[in-house]
Amino acid sequence: MKQLKFSQHLCFPIYALSRLITSHYQPLLGELDLTYPQYLVMLLLWEHTSMNVKTLGETLMLDSGTLTPLLKRLEAKKLIKRVRSKEDERVVNIQLTAQGTALQQQAGEIPLRLADSLGITAAEAQELRDAITPLLYRLKPALRG
Amino acid sequence: MKQLKFSQHLCFPIYALSRLITSHYQPLLGELDLTYPQYLVMLLLWEHTSMNVKTLGETLMLDSGTLTPLLKRLEAKKLIKRVRSKEDERVVNIQLTAQGTALQQQAGEIPLRLADSLGITAAEAQELRDAITPLLYRLKPALRG
DNA sequence: TAAAATTAAATTGTGTACAATATATTTCCA
């Protein structure tokens, strides 16, 4: 069987584009002392006020091995509180602090500044998102093993 | 200014899709004892026989901080050799070993098996690649700072 | 209802990513 050339592989452009976009976020998020995954968590909390670790993980498609230390860093920065649920002691609820809530103001311009940094228009960004989002949720999760 | 909702952000679908695709590679690549970035390096070497670290880094958009330890792991697995160039002692050439060359046989079925695992057709994969690849190479690299 | 199964987080260990810096070599040019 003929080997596919490197350039014919689907995987690489998505992998590289994801990292490239993250690298454009970095200087903007650096002003808020956030990493990109930390920013995603903050976006969700700004929208929902409180979420538990499991729900965050399902939404971001990240497991507790990634989230637990990330959330501890956000807590160390006093942006969130980690509160074990009274109703179900297995659950940890993540709540915004006043400082975490206040940070939303500084974050408002980031999407526009990001598009500017990337050199794409809002329309192009939407087109790409519309191409990718349905695929993301249609693909089967990988089988372990 | 109204805050964009989480779902309106371009960034997340690409970030999540990239990780989802990698997770589908993992069981297939595990049979070859390769990680996904290691597989990308091997794909390039199978196509070009020998490349130096700089060229690998430009093609994969990875720096020496990522590549040096990754290449040392491939060398420890006896798939490649790292050979300092005689003409320019700054340059390290990466060469396939016989074992590294032989591994290509086992890798031939991976692209089809991946598409099957993802549950997409070759046509869909190509459509997505065609949407993303030009964007990848058009975007400006991020400014450091 | 008590043991088994399930669930939610945390922990451990490996491997990227990448900024920042260091080191060694080569090239440039005053």
Add this chain to the structure above:
DNA sequence: TGGAAATATATTGTACACAATTTAATTTTA
């Protein structure tokens, strides 16, 4: 031509990702 600038790789340190396992709490079910 000899020191400054540029180049290629390596190193250090921080922060993800994620598989695998552990721990503690809850639910199921025999």
